[in-house]
Amino acid sequence: MPSPQNATPQASIIIIGQGLAGSLLAWTLMQQGIHICIYADGKASASRVAAGLINPVTGQRFVLAEQTPQMLKYAQAFYQDIEKKLNIQCYFPLPIQRLFNTEKERINCRKRLYNPTYTNYFQLTDTPADLQAEYSGITQRHAAWLDTNTLLDALADYFEQQQSIKHASFVNQTNISNKQKVIFCEGYQMMHNPLFSWLPMQAAHGEIITCKSKDILSPYIINKGKWLLPSGLHTCRVGATYETGFHTPTLQETSKQTLLNFARHLFSTNKGFEVVNHQAGIRPATQDKQPFIGFHPQHRNIGIFNGFGSRGSLLIPHYAKALTDNLTQAKNIPQEADISRYKSLCP
Ligand SMILES: Cc1cc2nc3c(=O)[nH]c(=O)nc-3n(C[C@H](O)[C@H](O)[C@H](O)COP(=O)(O)OP(=O)(O)OC[C@H]3O[C@@H](n4cnc5c(N)ncnc54)[C@H](O)[C@@H]3O)c2cc1C
Incomplete structure (x- = not known):
């Protein structure tokens, strides 16, 4: 179903990015009866790779x-x-x-x-x-x-039914009225946003493999520094690598081998692991390990909801409520996450 052409003018809050951050913030606001429009460019998203x-x-x-x-x-x-x-x-x-x-x-x-x-x-x-x-x-x-993919697909369908999603990259900032707020939830792509690139992000590249086993795997998560998550009777996901300094989600053969060796060495018997999928993503991690939430020091209707690093599944629901409470009841944004802690860095 095509998105409505007039979604932007009607919405009181425009959300940029349909990863976990943008989607769960949009959902939380909509539960409070707030009309939103979410922009989804369909590009690389950490949320689609994450093990959750x-x-x-x-x-x-x-x-x-x-x-x-x-x-x-x-x-x-x-x-x-x-x-x-x-x-x-x-x-x-x-x-x-x-x-x-x-x-x-x-x-x-x-x-x-x-x-x-x-x-x-x-x-x-x-x-x-x-x-x-x-x-x-x-x-x-x-x-x-x-299961981030099931969740994000269901939320995309819901936003579609509510005529609240635009499948486009948000570029034109000139047609935003003063009555509207724009909240950027761009994940690591925040680094290219001139409005927020001054915030100290420390993006972290990560890779995950999916393996098939000849044996039936046990139904619990195994963690020994890295982890193995069963995803079916004979399949599991194994992850994750963590490297800073990369700015594109590149697949590396060495990471694939490291993860496969890790999986093999977890067991005392040969499970016959075979790699059937290999994925990479960039975590929007921050230098002080706390999220980036709040409004631009000079443009008070432009905000950010980002920086959830490796812990988006746990943190985002909590902070989506906190930002919604700020928008609807003027409650303070939790101090540890408020970007005002970095306002001296804003040019
Ligand atoms: C390998 C790996 C393993 C992980 N494992 C876990 C885990 O086990 N548990 C956990 O909690 N977290 C995990 N994470 C972290 C988790 O993925 C993140 O915390 C979370 O998904 C971040 O969500 P986000 O919405 O901020 O960013 P993203 O998921 O990257 O979403 C940002 C979205 O914004 C879109 N966008 C950007 N600019 C624009 C624009 N101008 N217009 C429109 N759209 C735009 C992008 O295309 C993207 O879809 C992992 C991450 C990786 C890479």
């Missing part, structure tokens, strides 16, 4: 960030509400079988086990026999994965 993993306790030191339990609860309810309203399934709670890479990691984790804040996130279990676990492992609870 949500892992509350992260890193080699097993850190649970202060806001994570609240964000997790909100994200879960948010995705389940979309599932119900759009009649799809996109949010899958799934435990992580975490295998320690070193003795130090094992000790770090054991220390957390006796901390009441953390106990709910771990379960002491025997490591499955077919996994190579030199330093043993643990089961991490309250993890999940988001």
Whole structure:
């Protein structure tokens, strides 16, 4: 169905980009009865490559960030509400079988086990026999994965039905009225936007492979620095690489081999892995690891909603609500994410 030609003039908020950030912000605003128009240029999007993993306790030191339990609860309810309203399934709670890479990691984790804040996130279990676990492992609870492609396709259809999407690149900024707001959700392409290129993005290139196995794979996520996510009885996704300094989503043979070797070495038996797909994307990561949200210091009707790095699935629902509350109730944007922290860099 073609997009309406008059979508821009009617909408009070124009959103640029139909990745996870633009789509979930658009959805949140529409739930408040706000008329939006979302521009989708159909180009490379991190959201279409992402595994959508949500892992509350992260890193080699097993850190649970202060806001994570609240964000997790909100994200879960948010995705389940979309599932119900759009009649799809996109949010899958799934435990992580975490295998320690070193003795130090094992000790770090054991220390957390006796901390009441953390106990709910771990379960002491025997490591499955077919996994190579030199330093043993643990089961991490309250993890999940988001099927971003199913979600984004369903949201695109919904925006289409609501006559709220334009399949075009947003270039012409002259026909925006003063009563309209424009929010840029361009992912890493923010680096080419003269209005916001002063913000310190640290884009991170990442690759993922999809493998076929001759055996039936276990139905949990395995993490040993990198991860393996089952996607069918005999298929899984394996990722991800993380490299800064790239500005195009290039496929590299060396990354493919690294990921394939990782998958092979996870198991004590030969699973006969064969690569059937290889994808690359650029994460919109930021120097201080916090999102970029807020309005341009000189153009107060032009805003940004970006910088969700490697954690878009968990962070975006929470911050979409925060920006919606700012737009509808003049509530403050959370300090850690507000771009006013960088206003001295704005030319
Ligand atoms: C390999 C890899 C693995 C990842 N794994 C995970 C994971 O397991 N868990 C997780 O939470 N996150 C993961 N991420 C990160 C996740 O992808 C991001 O946090 C999130 O998807 C960012 O969404 P976004 O909408 O900001 O950017 P994008 O998804 O890049 O979307 C931006 C969109 O804006 C469009 N656009 C740009 N300019 C214009 C314009 N002028 N007009 C119209 N449209 C425009 C682009 O074409 C694009 O579609 C991963 C990323 C990668 C690359």
